[in-house]
Amino acid sequence: MPTAAELLAAHRAFATARAMSDLYEANARLTSKYVHATSRGHEAIQFAAGRLLREQDYLSAYYRDDSLLLACGMTPKELMLQLFAKADDPFSGGRTYYSHPSLKRSGMPRIPHQSSATGMQAIPAAGCALGIQYREQRGLAHEVAGDGAPPVVLLSIGDAAMTEGEVSEALHMIALRQLPIVVLVQDNEWDISAHASEIRFGDALTLAAAYPGIEAFGIDGADTEAALDAMDRAFTTVRTARRPVLVHARVPLLGHHTSGVRREWYRHDLEEHRSRDPLPRLERRLVELGIAPEELARVRDEAARAVAADFEAAAAAPEPRGEALAAHFLAPSPITEERGERTPAGGEPTLMVDCALHAMGELLEDHPEALLYGQDVGARLGGVFREAATLAARFSDERVFNTPIQEAFIIGSTAGMSATGLRPIVEVQFADYLWPGLNQLFTELSRSYFLSNGQWPIHSVIRVPIGAYGSGGPYHSSSIESVLSAIRGIKVAYPSNGADLKGLLKAAFYDPNPVVVLEHKGLYWSKLPGTEAARCIEPDRAYAVPLGVARTVQAGDAATVVTYGRGVYWALEAAAREEEATGRRVEVIDLRSIVPLDFEAVAASVRRTHRVLVVTEEPASPSFAQALAGRVASELFQDLDAPPAAVGSLESPAIPLNEGLERFVLNSAERTGAALRRLLDF
Ligand SMILES: Cc1ncc(C[n+]2csc(CCOP(=O)(O)OP(=O)(O)O)c2C)c(N)n1
Ligand SMILES: [Mg+2]
Numbered sequence: 001m002p003t004a005a006e007l008l009a010a011h012r013a014f015a016t017a018r019a020m021s022d023l024y025e026a027n028a029r030l031t032s033k034y035v036h037a038t039s040r041g042h043e044a045i046q047f048a049a050g051r052l053l054r055e056q057d058y059l060s061a062y063y064r065d066d067s068l069l070l071a072c073g074m075t076p077k078e079l080m081l082q083l084f085a086k087a088d089d090p091f092s093g094g095r096t097y098y099s100h101p102s103l104k105r106s107g108m109p110r111i112p113h114q115s116s117a118t119g120m121q122a123i124p125a126a127g128c129a130l131g132i133q134y135r136e137q138r139g140l141a142h143e144v145a146g147d148g149a150p151p152v153v154l155l156s157i158g159d160a161a162m163t164e165g166e167v168s169e170a171l172h173m174i175a176l177r178q179l180p181i182v183v184l185v186q187d188n189e190w191d192i193s194a195h196a197s198e199i200r201f202g203d204a205l206t207l208a209a210a211y212p213g214i215e216a217f218g219i220d221g222a223d224t225e226a227a228l229d230a231m232d233r234a235f236t237t238v239r240t241a242r243r244p245v246l247v248h249a250r251v252p253l254l255g256h257h258t259s260g261v262r263r264e265w266y267r268h269d270l271e272e273h274r275s276r277d278p279l280p281r282l283e284r285r286l287v288e289l290g291i292a293p294e295e296l297a298r299v300r301d302e303a304a305r306a307v308a309a310d311f312e313a314a315a316a317a318p319e320p321r322g323e324a325l326a327a328h329f330l331a332p333s334p335i336t337e338e339r340g341e342r343t344p345a346g347g348e349p350t351l352m353v354d355c356a357l358h359a360m361g362e363l364l365e366d367h368p369e370a371l372l373y374g375q376d377v378g379a380r381l382g383g384v385f386r387e388a389a390t391l392a393a394r395f396s397d398e399r400v401f402n403t404p405i406q407e408a409f410i411i412g413s414t415a416g417m418s419a420t421g422l423r424p425i426v427e428v429q430f431a432d433y434l435w436p437g438l439n440q441l442f443t444e445l446s447r448s449y450f451l452s453n454g455q456w457p458i459h460s461v462i463r464v465p466i467g468a469y470g471s472g473g474p475y476h477s478s479s480i481e482s483v484l485s486a487i488r489g490i491k492v493a494y495p496s497n498g499a500d501l502k503g504l505l506k507a508a509f510y511d512p513n514p515v516v517v518l519e520h521k522g523l524y525w526s527k528l529p530g531t532e533a534a535r536c537i538e539p540d541r542a543y544a545v546p547l548g549v550a551r552t553v554q555a556g557d558a559a560t561v562v563t564y565g566r567g568v569y570w571a572l573e574a575a576a577r578e579e580e581a582t583g584r585r586v587e588v589i590d591l592r593s594i595v596p597l598d599f600e601a602v603a604a605s606v607r608r609t610h611r612v613l614v615v616t617e618e619p620a621s622p623s624f625a626q627a628l629a630g631r632v633a634s635e636l637f638q639d640l641d642a643p644p645a646a647v648g649s650l651e652s653p654a655i656p657l658n659e660g661l662e663r664f665v666l667n668s669a670e671r672t673g674a675a676l677r678r679l680l681d682f
Contacts, residue, residue: 002228004289009051010224011286011296014043014279015303017067020076021255022304023311024083030315032259034085036098039067040255042186044278045221045247047071048231049154049184053109056146058132058153058419059101060114060125063258064186065156066099073108074101076307080314087320093453094320102452109154110144112419113452115443118157119164123409124444125155126170127416129179129244134422136242137398140368143421152238153181153416160191162204166439169409174244175211176404182234183214183246186221188253188273193266204248214244221249222278224285252276328450330489330596331457331512333547340542342499350538353387353524355498356463359505360388360425362541364395367423370509371399374410374427374463378402384429385465385524407433412440414460414514415448423459423509431466431518432475438483445514446489457512461505466494467566467617468666469522474654476521477662479617482624484516485594491547492594494518496568497534500592503545511547518594520565530669531569548596552605556585559611559642559679562602562628564591567615567667574673584680594624599631606632610641613679615672620648642682647675 002010021038024031039046042064050071053059061068066079078090085094091102091111102113112128114121132151135142142151161167162185174181185204189196196203208216215237219230227249234245252273256263263270283296341347350358363370372388378401382389392400403410410426417424428434434441441462449457468477484492491513495501501519508515523534553568554575561571568590575586587605591598606612612632616625629644649655650665 002225004291006228007224007282007286007289008291010044010047010228011282012299012303013047013067013071014282015300016076016307017043017070018279019300019304019307020066020079023307024259027311028259031083034083034097035258035260036083037064037258038255039064041188041222041252041273041277043067044224044227044282045184045186045231045249045251048224048227049156049182052231052235053154054146054149055107055109056142056144056149056151057109058125058128058151059109059111060121060128060153060155061099061101061111062118062121062156062158062161063097063099063116064158068156069099069101075310077310077314080310081317084314084317085320086314086317088317091453092451093324095453096451102455104455110419112415113448113456115447117443119161119167120412120439120443122155122157122167122170123412123440124415125153125181126173126179126409127413128419129153129174129181129416130177130413131417131420131422132180133177133242134371134398135420138368150180150239150242152235154184155181156184156186159185159187159189159196159204160194160199162207163200166408166412169406171207171211171214172404172406173409173413175213178213178243180238180242181244182238183244185246185248186251187248188251190253190257192257192261204246208246214246216246216248218248218250221251222276222281224278224282328454330491331449331454333507333511333513335507335510335544335546337546338503338549339544341540342503342543343537344540347537347539349535350498351525352498352501352534353385355502355538356387356505356519357389357391358538359502360391361394363425363506363509364391364399369421370423370425372425372427373401373403375403375405375429377427383427385521387524388427407437408440411437411460411462412444414462415440415444415458418459419456425461425463425509427463429465430476431464431480432478434464434480441490441514442487446487449513450489458514459512460514461508462514462516464516464518465521465524466518467520467522468655468662469520469528471657471659471662472521472655473657477655481518481594482618482622485624490514490516491596492516492518493547493592494564494594495592496520496523496565496590497536499536499539499543500545500551502539503543504547504592506544507547510544515547518565522566528566528569530573531566533569545592547593548598549592550598550601551590551592552587552601553590554586554588556587557609558584559586559613559676560589560602560605560609561586561613561615561676562589562591563615564594566617570667570669570672571615573669574676577669577673578676578680586676597628602628602632603636606636607639610639611679611682612644613676614644614646615667616646616648617667618648619651620646621651623648642679645675645679647672
């Protein structure tokens, strides 16, 4: 049972949160400039959870958690700096909404960035708990020791968000791995204007029953004593027994859904919800315990005065400057130039797939915080391309492991893993299956560094076999680099040979940004005619190729052919035929990275050759290749003797299965050669 002192502390906290939401409401014209939601009605359960978080813990909060943030130690003024999106907003420097926390501050729980997309924080939070578990299994010290007790993750989430698909992936992994996480579901029965009765059966407890091993219980989350007891119980269990607990807290929603969606438009149940308001209920209880009503009123007045002063100060605080934004687009990489030996004396010609395997082995040897996971990469198979063969046996099943078919989890969990100081390398089995994970890549990973104002860069290497090879058919052949190239905040590598793959994997590993490494299946074993050069001397252990640095594969002056991946071989073959036929020698540039793009290398070449062709395996229109050709046209118009062109595969929705149809659709040395001839003859 909570003591009277604890209840008085809760009362002070509720009074502060309530004074803030009253103030926001009273100044709606000012405060609704930027959309915000408040915890009004949810104060008790949020206070009960937030007060238990320690310095070594991780918090994954959602947009209604302002009482939780106050309970962790944030000040009202700091939250109001967010409300007004000011420069000194401690979470994002004015980049993101109220109560969307990101924080890495000593003495406070660690709060990795999370998006405003409901439910999407569940996978990164589960990844965080997986990271904590991994460190404990491997005897690695936690990033923050705190008071020495084992860390806990708190995942806070709304009732409607619990029905989302990605939440199921997270719950599944939480149950399967018995992760040290408290899942707090704040059930106010509302999903904006959709009521629980029309959008879900049962509640989070019904759902949790399907996940054995997650201890789940429900409480009245507006009963302060019950809330304090429940969160004590949940945190103690997770902290000591190292297994998950889900708390389903029924709470009233007393404020608006958000400042922009007002309760009076559609709420029919406000009276009933008001009858459960935790603040007067707690006050009645405190009076029963002998506290004078005047004393409670004094606390409320004091809170109102304090937050009014903070409100004035926050409203008057300086605005952020646009010039400061660029500092946190991408985190600086330590690999800025090519290093190590690309062709060491005595080096062996090595298949591309083995260059990658050796890179993995070296990284796992050198870095205890490195780990590799994905579908079928574990000991039994070692990857469907044998690209991870032997690694689990060498480094243990804890460091190299199979995941379920959960691309969202595979990609999204790296955000949490990285937050615990680990360096995850993951695999998506085929580029065609990146889509279920694309949401995590875009929504959570790509924006973390920027929206946390540089506090939370994400180390995440995502290996993705890509491209058409040997009748892989429509779901094992797709090229997807254009979509990836349009996501700001990530990097994308696309090597064409084993040496670059090894060097780029190393650079990707050390890069503090999410990096997708696209690995062409047809080049893995150099089985495609004309791709023998993908098998090359293996670089040494120290070798690294910076992301965003192209390589001239063949020098020439008649035109510049810019390409990457398998396109390099089409380009070289077409170039050789052209030279043989007409004596015109073209320059071939292998970009090696799609993002960042080495436009300087392209421009320097085009200034000499005055003509450019971009070669891709994707249909060319629209594509990354076409955009590059367009950029050359607009930036180097004066240098050009012919319109820049892009050539790719047929404009087809998918690569068909039949061998002849596949050939018909795909780009080729012939098709590339014809485009080159047109360019040269222009
Ligand atoms: C993926 C996604 N879809 C839609 C929205 C718009 N949206 C914002 S809040 C909300 C309702 C969420 O309800 P619940 O999870 O119960 O949280 P509550 O606001 O009730 O606390 C929706 C649909 C969103 N933010 N993210
Ligand atoms: Mg709700």
